[in-house]
Amino acid sequence: MIFNNYPPLSFLFVGFIGHLSGDIIASGRAIGLFSQMTCALLVFCCVLRMGGTKTGAAAAGLLAALYSTVSFHDYVAINDPQWLANMVMLAGLTVLLPTPSPRRVICAALLVVMGGFIKHNLLALPLSISLWLAWRDRQAFLIWCATGAVAVAGGFLLSTTLYGPAFLVDLLHHPRTYSPQGLARGLGKLVELTGLLIAAYLIWSYPASSPQQRSARIFATLFLSIAFATGLFQRLGAGVTYNAHFETLLAACLATGLVLSRPSRVAFIALSLSVIPLLVLAPFQMAREVRSIRTLQTNAVQWQEVITRIRATPGPVACETLALCYWAGKEETVDFFNLTQAILAQKEAYPFAKIVQEHGFRLVQIDHVTRRQDELSPVTGRDPLISALDAAGYTPAFNGPNGIVIFAPPTQ
Known part of the structure; x- marks a missing residue:
């Protein structure tokens, strides 16, 4: 992906x-x-x-x-x-x-x-x-x-x-x-x-x-x-x-x-x-x-808190803002934009839905829950990746600066 x-x-x-x-x-x-x-x-x-x-x-x-x-x-x-x-x-x-x-x-x-x-x-x-x-x-x-x-x-x-x-x-x-x-x-x-x-x-x-x-x-x-x-x-x-x-x-x-x-x-x-x-x-x-x-220092602290939480989370993490996973020392796992485009353009099956259904990502960071029109499925009217998260029971765990949302799987 x-x-x-x-x-x-x-x-x-x-x-x-x-x-x-x-x-x-x-x-x-x-x-x-x-x-x-x-x-x-x-x-x-x-x-x-x-x-x-x-x-x-x-x-x-x-x-x-x-x-x-x-x-x-x-x-x-x-x-x-x-x-x-x-x-x-x-x-x-x-x-x-x-x-x-x-x-x-x-x-x-x-x-x-x-x-x-x-x-x-x-x-x-x-x-x-x-x-x-x-x-x-x-x-x-x-x-x-x-x-x-x-x-x-x-x-x-x-x-x-x-x-x-x-x-x-x-x-x-x-x-x-x-x-x-x-x-x-x-x-x-x-x-x-x-x-x-x-x-x-x-x-x-x-x-x-x-x-x-x-x-x-x-x-x-x-x-x-x-x-x-x-x-x-x-x-x-x-x-x-x-x-x-x-x-x-x-x-x-x-x-x-x-x-x-x-x-x-x-x-x-x-x-x-x-x-x-x-x-x-x-x-x-x-x-x-x-x-x-004026807000630089406050924003820097907020972003660092997100990076620290991602770093402290064991297991795979998917970041839409790839820099967050990079600075947290996590492997790149999903390119959200291009994966969405591949799904919409080619209608192919990718393993993202299967992975989240099995709760394979311990955290998933999303930039914005509200998506642009060219990121939505013409059939469902929704972002296919966010739909997969919802179907797998992922819920917002905490929010970050600039409107980002961190999703986590349901507790066992």
Whole structure:
């Protein structure tokens, strides 16, 4: 009942740092924060290499840092490889620019493929580079395709050799349900980026005075348009959240940086459109942070109490928040979200119900008893795992912070 639909590369990076530090989760969070900030720096570098000014490039990098912190706050310093993959792919774009020489193309292709083996849902940048090179330089395009194909094939061959055929099955046939509710949530999040998106498309409001400007404008438009479409498409899948829009944010910042590199009335409008949403959103986010800091010590004590109780419980424990079992020294037993998706998507029988019927888990930690629509069975209207707990007689033993509930089997 453990699922892994992520490529292997991020686990090697996080695992190496984690074994040095002693905490895998904290190391993953540190890598995530470093990658997020490095993405802002790489946006600065890319705007410069695309012909932008230092002022425009600095503004683009700052916008990337601010929007990723304010609009995508839940992904700041999270133990997730999305920002790491974006960082590696943006490094590939930085290497490719300004002129795609054969050496640059080869290095860029290897970095982009490496990013894909960190997180495989980053589609916009590889696609936009491919289309841009096909338009600009056919020889470079062929080198790009050949290098990428060899690198992808080599990566799949090596991964399959190391991890077996389960690597391909888990990566390419991961069970998941799809619904339009996710698309609606994606559009709702992109509302916060509306001003930035309009500012980015203002790149077409003035004529390109040089081949470099024309090339940069076409690439920026390709990147932004493809990222917007692929991000929304990915949101159809259950469990796909704001990280699907990171490429949209980075592409919009790139294009806006180019707009701001040409002092004019258009640049002033673009700056206003980009900054005003931040001025509106930032105070609310800062107030949220102040509240979090004030309650930090209390919350830490409450979480530690939960971890201590889990650690003191003999026998297997199932944690929906896997970090709790990790810090309590318990083995990972159930991936709640992906198991639910597998049951709903494939209608297969998994041993969870049988285990809880036999009271095999001494405790079961649930994040929220109230579930979202895409986590409910269309037949019963309930979460299949919580239904199994109820049928086996599990009852709430105690509650924890953030609404979590700890279930225990009936006493013998």
